[in-house]
Amino acid sequence: METPLPFGWKPLHLDRYDDTTDPDEHIDLYVTQVNLYTNDDAILLRVFWTSLTGAALAWYTQLPAGSIDNFDTLVRRFTAQYATSRPHHVTSAALASLRQSNDEPLRTFMERFASISVKIQNLNLEVRGKTQAKPYHGHKDKMKVTNDIQFKKAARANKGGRYDFYTPLSAPRVHILEEASNNNLLTLPPPGHSPNNADRSKHCRYHRNHGHTTEECRTLRDRIEELVQAGHLGQYVQR
Template sequence: MLPYRQVKMPLCARLSPPPKRTSPGMVLLLAPYSIDYFDTLSHLFATHFAGSHPREATPLSFLNVRQEKDEMLRAFIDRFRKAALRMPNLTQEMILQCMALTLKPSPFTDNIYLRPPASMHELKLRVADYIRMEEMKTLRTKFCTDYTPSVPKIDKTPSRSYSRPKEPRPPQFSRYVPLSVPWSRLLNEALQADLIPPPRKTLNPPNADMTKYCKYHRNNGHTTYECKALQDTIEELIRIGHLRRFLKCIL
């Protein structure tokens, strides 16, 4: 055996041409006179470079290829395919089972659970359909977001319970059917039957006669009998078939 001290050329040069660029992990530094036998060199070599030896992928490591929460189906399928290529002896059943376990909850996952693909060709067709559907949904959402017209802001300030007084309006009808009961009685009947919404209280008009009160407007200035708005409302109800039992005669 040739002693280590008599080796004039570095060992790496005697084995193969040295690489142009080397990383720290590719260099094995030996102290002078530290190698006495080839077994010692072989042991140091195997120990130093054992970590750089490529390891075979296993089905357990294949399960770590999981689809992220915000990851598109196309991106996940690309990662899944690359991981499958690195794994030897991978059967079709193992691919289908691992994909079903690593997909995030989605319509595509539900489809795989409901009807497992019978072949890899069927799986590719389904993947292509759902990728196209997912990308079209994303494009439509982006389009709607970019081109949605601005909606004017709605003032959510609560309105006052009192509305402004309105000017007296002229009668809506030229003729009114004769009634057998007062207007206040018809107002109560309409409210109990939910034919009209509950009246809101309005402010008194300027120079209102405080001796007169209207139950329909809940303010002063005129009486319930004189209220033209109430008369028009009751007349409309009667003409569509309500409160007709309170008529003196049917026209």
């Protein structure tokens, strides 16, 4: 028998989710409104479809019968389905790649630097304080933002890849490769050929050949950054 709605129940006042916005924010808004009446798991499950529209509602109606046993399971399925709709979090690497344009006034550049720094979660306060730093009198008075150790590391990681900057990671790329592969986020290419003069002491788990290590692999670095920017592998983003 279907669980009856609580006494005094009224339609929820929130924008219906259509797969284009942050799924985590939608869950928070949904649970907050339902909890005004009840925290019953059965009600959270029963009413959830009313908070969806468009492609998200179609996804929900196509879930196999019996595949959702509680609200926590539904949340996991929902957030995994729409993980790519999560906003891309700005990291300290964005500051490392920030440069003053030739025709950009110094004040405008400083304001741009400040506006980006406040969006970075858990940014070192000393780094954030650089938004008030005095410019050095060098070429076009550009700010000396790359002196911080976080910026130096990010800048070194930028060389030789598709992206202007790379998100700092909290785990070795070989571990991230294994996680991404196990979750079907990344497919390994056919084993690569190792040149006769390749350094046999170096092995790449991505290309499955010799000559460079997994950490040195530029292709893998690009693929991981691509996944991070699509909203995946958030657990490996350095905070």
